[in-house]
Amino acid sequence: MDSISGLADEYQQFRYRQNPMWAHMTGEYSVAGTYTDVSAAGEEAAVAEAREFAARAEAIADDGLDEQERLSRSMLVWDATSTAELGALRSAEYGANPIFGAQASLGMFLPKLSIPTPEVADAMVDKLRGVASYFTDLADRHRDGVAAGRTPAAFAAADTIQQLDEWLTSPVGEDRLLRIAATPDGVDRDALVAQLQKVVEDEVRPALATYRAVLFDDVMPSARADEKVGLLHVPGGEEAYATLTRYYTTTDLTPQEIHEIGLEQVAELERQYAELGPAVVGTDDVPAILAALRDDPALHHTDADDIVEASKAAMVKARGVMGDWFGRLPQSDCEVEPTTSGAIAYYFRPAMDGSRGGVFFMNVSDPEGWGRYEIESTSYHEGIPGHHLQIAIAQELDDIPDFRKTAFVTAYSEGWGLYSERLADEMGLYGSALDRMGMLAADSMRACRLVVDTGLHALGWTRQQAIEYLLANSEKSVGHATAEIDRYAVTPGQALSYMIGRLEILRIREAAQQRQGDRFDIKAFHDAVLESGALPLSVLSDHVARRLAKLTG
Template structure:
């Protein structure tokens, strides 16, 4: 669904192996001179730190070290916004609204130097000189810097063709994160659209470079993107989502300003964006498709350097040093547990404990599926409303930002996931959105809708991410960046927590909860199978059919997602299991004094920290509670 790179318009919080197509890929493209990166100042910052320490007592030295760390955090965050202008826009920072990410080799090299410089400066700030809170920030910042460098080392921009978040989707999402109130906002938006031509040309150049070194996307990823681009080009530009800002009247603008916006935006899309997508389509069709890896060799292990890339992604996504074999075995164990639980609940809800019979019934019975898109949307809204009403009994810290259900556009829905979350603008101009996929609604299972809503909205992503945004006393990067395993682990934890909160309306909906839990367990098996063990695409699809009750169209899109975003799918179960383990430890240590509100607040009050830091923070909370006896 976070950032070293991010897809514009599709707010996914954590880094993943994707080429920046504005980008959950994001980096930068447009007049390079217009996007000055904050240059690292290793000597000046190191000297500042040394001078600050000389002659100071422990208390003052700690304060001085904290000041140096705060400067580094600010340098990092401001540079990250400049390097990721569409992310800045999505957060409500409008300084870079005319820009796109720079995905050129020069841009990547500039970003590498920036991150390495900051890492060197951060290395001069010792943990012993910092307060406990600042030590957490130092650890989190070091992880962000190392993750960013690891992502750059993967050179994903040379080969990834992404049907879920590539430019054919992410560009069309830009109006959803763009605020156009003044003529200057409109002019910036037109400039950003004009930047799409150079961006796509650089994306083409990157793919050609990858082709020359044997690094090329898998066949089905290229096929799906071709279908999306061809569908886009077949539509009149007047109907493109990029043109949707023209629908606003802007009656308060000076005379002629709205007409100028209409003229300039239409010209940009017609004369720059559409021809660039035509060039992109032609290159995919003529060059990339012919060399694309067959479905039997779709994983990273079949790319030169792919094994190293996958190990990097495991570290980035989980914040832990885990091997593919360890994760694969964990997945197998969790899948076996699901089959036992499903058999018990199936007997209660469907009158049979036979797994194959349960799967067949859930997939084939039309009564188990929605009939219309309106039903999908209504079910999502109802689940969100009930969860919103229940959370004060389970959480002490509550977000101010609201969450709303929003339907995905047709330009992304056919090949997209079942749903995702888009975080609110920090300036309050936009709520959080629970983005739902209503495409082919008759294939969407009713029994999965509640678990999905609780994961993406409340008590899942919206609760955690909106709270993080609103925390005070934290550097900005900790409010908006962090560990995928924390964010997605919390979302998956939220699905199970919703059961304890009494939010599921029937045993059939609880089967949906089990199904989604099994889905994430299958991810551990399938992701490692594809990228480390030589599995074919079909082998991954077959495994998920056999060991989940997901609808077939969802399974196919999910497997293709894992091929586009290696390693990201590992984070869910790893994070959820750690949160559950901590909660169990708290119950053992505190007994009747264990407070679920206090536990949840202890987990959420530091932002999306690495899992080892989460453990330290929560164990410190337990110790504090024990000492208060």
């Protein structure tokens, strides 16, 4: 019979093999010479192995397990089952992704991969060979998708082709894959880069060209038009979206129920805009408030450095009061860095070996696109007390297995990030009424996501219909609204996690306050939420109740 600790260790090695770039990023170098296997055979093998892990975990009796071991068992069953269910969707067949796809993200991730030893330096050559195999296999998966009538949205395929063209026409000697991290003593960096360049020229770029040709010649003629970007227009898509909804929310809410929750949240935010509007833009008319946030140049940044400095200033304020709201704080710090690629803002977890702290990136490629009102809410979400506390604390726990320290439960993680934006208001962190208006604007986007994501993928909304809804109910410009809708179109269900997660964390907190009355302690609540790592929301609810009952009697 398996022990939970032994099985958890095995499962973590499985997770490393399935996502070697993430593993390398966290400081696990055993898979440094590999890249993601997206082949059909590799996917089938991973699904089978994940199902076996889930079955083995379910076979372990609860009797004799302590609290953390029971949580590990529950987490392993959930994570392995989810991995199998997601793999079985065969999303690579229709998954052209100009936002998070490898052709868009590799240049950003690769320089962040530490190279601490000559052995890891040597492994980088094989990693790039794995990148070449990835794109060759992805081309094969798209051919399978076309044969089965499962194709990407046309805009996603076209944007991906454009990105591939930009990569393929860039000088080989300046290829993005040659921008590697610092190399250790004893490594001839010039010789290593020359080896990498040869792999890029002989293997990676031909693979990119093959993938590009398949997208252009095979996929584009049958790609889904803007009127049919939702999953329900893909064979098996309705069932796939139901699976993704369960995974990303960790609830049994239906897409229709989530759609209604979104509409309710949007209506409540209109009331809050009207209340705050006079102090910020001199009116309580919501469309006028949104228009001012969108169009008034005085409310927008013009300089990339100012964006980063404003974010750093928000982090200084947050650090100063953390001890009043949290019993446990992470040892690693969180830095802010600019970037010109990827999402508008995103967080990188610290390396497990302590070689790198947490960092969140502000995308400053379009400084005017950043509202001055957005900086603080974004910083509190991505940094402190948001993702950094949640992720760094989990990695520093010493009484849970590694797979739980590094687990990512989207509703928990993004729910915590969004919860942190409102918590920052309780903590008095927002510097002005304008900054508080940014908190509402961030909420609007997450509330609208519930409406438009379900609209696209379950209710048959067109791309334009979703864009127009977001424009009418948020301060997003046409360009930003289009980018947001395109993100939801290529990552179905992910956008549901933020608001559903936040609402559930708030519900758990309110239930604890009702149970405990005057004994309720906000620091104990936050520690209960964060000190066992990421958990599905139903598991988190029961865990917090038990944890607080033990603390307060």
